[in-house]
Amino acid sequence: MLLYVQSKAYPGRTFVDLCKPSDTVARVRASLLHRLFEIGHANHQFRLRYKGTYLRDAYTLEEYKLLNNAVIQMIPLNDISEWNKDMRFHQSTKQTDVQEVEDIVQVALKSEVQLLDRREFVLKIFKIMMLFQIVFAFLALFTTYWYFFFAYAVVLGISFWFCPSFTRVGGWVGVSSVRRREFMTVMLVLCVLMFGACIALITLSLIELTSNSYPLPRCSNAYSSCFTEAARTTELSDDGVCTAYLNQCYEATVWTSIYFALVIILMTATGAVVAFLLYNFKFTAGDFIEKYLVQTKELEQVMATARTGSVSQKRNAAFELATMAASADDNKFQIVTEGGLEILISLALNPDATTQEYATEAIAECLTVPAIQDQFVAVGGMKTLTALLHTKNARTVREAITAVSYVVSDSDENKPAVLAEHGLDDLAHACKYANTSNRKLLASIFLELAYYSDTREVLCSRNIPTEALVNLLKRSSATPGDLSDLDIETTTLALQSLELLVIESPTLMTNQDELLSYLLFIPTKTLDKKIQLYASKLLLYYTQTPEACEQLCSTPELTDSLLYFAHSNEPELLKVLATISLRITEPFKYRQKLVNDGFQEFLSYLLNACTDRESWNTTDNAISNLLSKEDNSDIRKMPQRPASSMSSTSSITSSRVSFLSGGRPVGGNAAGPSTSST
Known part of the structure; x- marks a missing residue:
C-alpha cells in the first residue's frame, strides 16, 4: 500500500512510502527518517497524524485502519522555525564547540545508512566480478576440459539475467529485485557446485602432472596417434610435429591446473560475496530504528529530564510521557506514583506551545482512569486545564476539553472543581471559538454540570453559562436554512442543558435576546423531532413569566x-x-x-x-x-371556574x-x- 506524507515544514514536497498494513507506525517513521537524511535533515523528532489522531509507534497501520493512498501529516515536535534552523545547522560545515550527546535513534539511523551503503557497494563488486569472469569462461576453452565453458556460461547467464539492482537512495529497482534472496541462494548453491567441480578437475590434472611417467599417458596416446596418422599420409613421419603436439598436450595440462586453481579462488571470493549479500538482504531499512522507537524508556530518566532539562529536552520528555500514558493503564499509575501529575501540570504551563500540547495530551490520557482523577483534582490540576482553554494551539485546547469531559462524566464530587475560580469563564471562552468536535464535548460538559444540583446552582447564578450555550447553538449552524449544516448532537446536548437550567431559573431566558429567535427558527433548519421537542419545551418556559410571555x-x-x-x-x-x-x-x-x-x-x-x-x-x-x-x-x-362565567x-x-x-x-x-x- 502507498502512504502520502505531507508536512508544513516542506510545503512543496510530498513523501511517498511503500508499506504493508502489518507495518508499525515506527517503521513508517523510520522510512521517513531515511528520506529526511537524504535531504540533509535527519532529525527524528516528529510525529504522524491521521484525521486528527496522533499515530503511536507501537501500533500497526491496520490497527489504525489506514487504507491505500491515505494521506497523513508529519508534525514536527519542534516549531517549524526551529525545524528549519536545525536543518540549516545540519547542512553547515562550521564546527561547534558544544556537541550534544547523539540520540540513540540517530545512532541507529547512521548504522542503517552504513549497512545500506555497504550493500550497494558489495552488490556492485558482485556485478564487476561476474563481468570479470566472462574472460575466465572463455579461457576454459583452452583447457583440457573445454566443456567446462558451458557450465560456466550457464552460471554467468543466470547471474546477469536475475541479478537485483539496489541503491540506498532509490532502493530496489527492477522485477528481479523481488526475488533477491532466492537469487542469492541459487547463486550460493551454484558457487558451491562450481567450486566442487573445479576441485575435481584440478585434482585430475594434478594427478596427471604428478605421475612418474613422461610423457603423460593421455599425451602418449595422442603422440602415438600422431605418428600413426603421419605414417598413413606421408612416407616419412614428421617427428618434430608430433613432438610439438606432445609438448602442447603437456602444457595444456599444466594450464588446466593453473586455470582451475584460479577459478577456485574466484569462486571462493564470489561465494563469500554472495553469502554476505544473502545475510545483508535479511536487513530492511527501519529495523534498527523501529526497535528503538517502540521500546519504552526508563520513567525515572524521563521524569528527571522533564524537571531539569532544556526546552527541547522537556518537549521530548512530554512526548515520551504522552506515549507511555497512551500505551497501558499500568504506565498511567506508574507516572502518578512517581509524581508525574505535578510534573505534567508544570509542563502544561510551559511557554513552549509544543510542550504544552504533549503535556496536556498526557494529562488527558491519565484522566481516563477515574482513580487518577481524584488525585489530579486534589493537586489543583483543574485550574490548569481550564486555563489551557485560552491557548491558541487547537490541539492543546482539544486535549484540555477532552480531559475536562473525563472528569465531569465520571465523578459528581469533582464537578465543582471545574467551575472553581475562573473555570466557568474559561469554559464560556472556549464555546466562542470551538470547532465542531470541541463543541460536542463542551455541550456534553455543560449537560453533565447541569445534571448535578450543586454545579447547577452555580450555573444558574450567572448569565455566562446561558450565553455559552447560546454561542454553541449559534455556531452549530453557520449557514441559516441549510439542513445539513446543523450539528445535531451539539444542538441536542445544548438544548438539554438549557432546559435543566431554565427549570431551575426561568428568568435566565429573558436575558438572552438571540435565544428566542434561534428556537423559533429551529423547525426550518432541521426535521429532527427530538431537537424540535426540546426547542418547543424551551418556548413553553417563555410563557411562565409575564415578561417572557x-x-x-x-x-x-x-x-x-x-x-x-x-x-x-x-x-x-x-x-x-x-x-x-x-x-x-x-x-x-x-x-x-x-x-x-x-x-x-x-x-x-x-x-x-x-x-x-x-x-x-x-x-x-x-x-x-x-x-x-x-x-x-x-x-x-x-381551583374552579366561577358559575357566572x-x-x-x-x-x-x-x-x-x-x-x-x-x-x-x-x-x-x-x-x-x-x-x-x-
Missing part, C-alpha cells in the same frame, strides 16, 4: 414557527404546542395581535392534528381564550364552532376525538 408574543414569526413545529405530527410535541397556545391566549392584551398574525388558522390546524384528548382539549381551550372578551390569565391558577362559555363555544366550520354545523370531530365514553 410578552417577549414571545411580540415576535412576528411566532405563528409561522409554531405551524412548522406542528407539521411534525409528533403527539408529545403537539401537546407542548397546545400548552403554549393556551398560555399565550390567556392574557387579553395579546389576542388581537395573535389574530392579526393568523393564529386562528394555526389553532385550527393544531386542533385537527391532535390525536389525544388532552391535547385536543388544551387546543380547544386556547380557541376559547382567543375568541373570549375576558382576560383569563389567572383562570388556570384558580358559564353562560359566556356557551356563547364562546358557539362562536368557536362557527370559527372552525365556517358557519356550518360541525359533527364528529368537532367535539373532540371520539371515545367510548363520549
